[in-house]
Amino acid sequence: MSMDRLLENITRKQNPTVAGLDPKLDYIPAYIKEECFETYGKNLEGAAQALLAFNKGLIDGLCGVVPAVKPQAAYYEMYGWQGVRALAWTIAYAKEKGLYVITDGKRNDIGATMQAYAAAHLGVTQVEGEDLEAFGADALTVNGYLGTDGIDPLLKVCGAQDKEIFVLVKTSNPSSGEFQDQMMHAMYEPLYRAMGNMCQKWGQSLPGKYGYSGVGAVVGATYPKQLKELRKALPDTFFLVPGYGAQGGAAKDVAMGFDKHGLGAIVNSSRAIMCAWQKEGCDPKDFAGAACREAVRMRDEIMAELGGISLPV
């Protein structure tokens, strides 16, 4: 309903970063894969079980350091419904460990269909009068190209279930400007800014006690100028910031997304954390330890820019 729970998690852990869980088989130590393939077969089932085992290890290693995880739906869907089951079980496990879970699905649709996505990822599904959780994340990333019709059904579920969304505003990729940077004739501002303004508006129905509404925005670390501009222009909108590390965003870049309390954004890192064991060259059985060490390194690098994080009183 607002970003309050996430902000409290961030402040308690003094860490404004989120670990992306985008597992590919290449990232998983051989001993896990071998065990899963032997037990379940060299098929989508075996692969999905390896994903899940890897994720659980990562979550165990990370849950003391990071406030949140962000599984990216695509990496589960590519392993079929078995992979999607691994997503559901990963979300459940992360929540058990006290982590805030952002499902990165960039979902978008209208009316009853968006209601279905909202029920799937944030709310509950009614079966014979019983409310059942399908995936049950805390937040979902969303694409706003379809306008308010695509957001309203989410706001209802967010309000009822105390959940949040993040709307794509300025994405981190090189070609994001093709549409997002286009100046809108009537508004004298680019499309990403119009999308950002709508996030402010959509968020009004989901106010938060620390000033940040339940409608966040995705703003890439690779565009620090826009990150700074949007931080100023969208005071009620919390940012999810991809593009740190491998894509080129540095700690001083992402710092543009934060307010004077050290709040206002959470920075994502996926591959650098998941594949830290490969980069370190450590014992593969220590993959979770390596993930934790990389998460600590990232936290310290960003916290050096911010100083500290405190909730506004």
Place this chain on the structure above:
Amino acid sequence: MSMDRLLENITRKQNPTVAGLDPKLDYIPAYIKEECFETYGKNLEGAAQALLAFNKGLIDGLCGVVPAVKPQAAYYEMYGWQGVRALAWTIAYAKEKGLYVITDGKRNDIGATMQAYAAAHLGVTQVEGEDLEAFGADALTVNGYLGTDGIDPLLKVCGAQDKEIFVLVKTSNPSSGEFQDQMMHAMYEPLYRAMGNMCQKWGQSLPGKYGYSGVGAVVGATYPKQLKELRKALPDTFFLVPGYGAQGGAAKDVAMGFDKHGLGAIVNSSRAIMCAWQKEGCDPKDFAGAACREAVRMRDEIMAELGGISLPV
């Protein structure tokens, strides 16, 4: 790779419509639900099995009439991974029956993540050197807000696997104009037109022998003026047209999306077909027959506008 296979299906059946498979429990006859809940439990598993049984009946009833089906991912995801398994099995069953399958997922992301979606829905996933199909649809709907970085990975898979995509251009909902109708300053044209122009460009790498590339566009029946404008402006871009029927689009409206051969578009109907048995008030066991009768009625209504459909020689 191009729309050729879909065009051939449409021409053979003289029917430019696609049946949406957006199953909700409310749409499913009680006898199916009771049987599934008894066998599998009143839970997501029982619900998902009811979805699948309903879909199979619909596909049996429709496969002689419609050239294609369009399952909407949201309605499966809301029943958890069990629902997503029903999606996978629905796609497999529809393909067995010779139908062209468009997964309506409106997926969007960049780079390696978009590659994962492409592998999931259109391509294959490698597990230990074996190529496995995760969902294996013929086409996927896609949101282009992220620009070329979000489309390129799909084009590669489409080229390699002879698959297609449909990019959201002008959606059918009332608020679609909030962003899509905004005039772009530098281009003197609205965003939807810029998105349409990119579809033409993206499609150049996937040419078709009947003039339509492998990159289609979603254009709503509720905006006939734009449908006409885009048909003229985007000669190589095939249209997927939602919004017919319940949303207000009439046969004369959707006719704007077609070329002189009666080709150029495929019109979707979901609820009217799936719930035809409720509207007819027929024996619930005849739900597939009612779906077929509604599909025939819709085909005849649109074909009366088009005259006939022929492949250009």
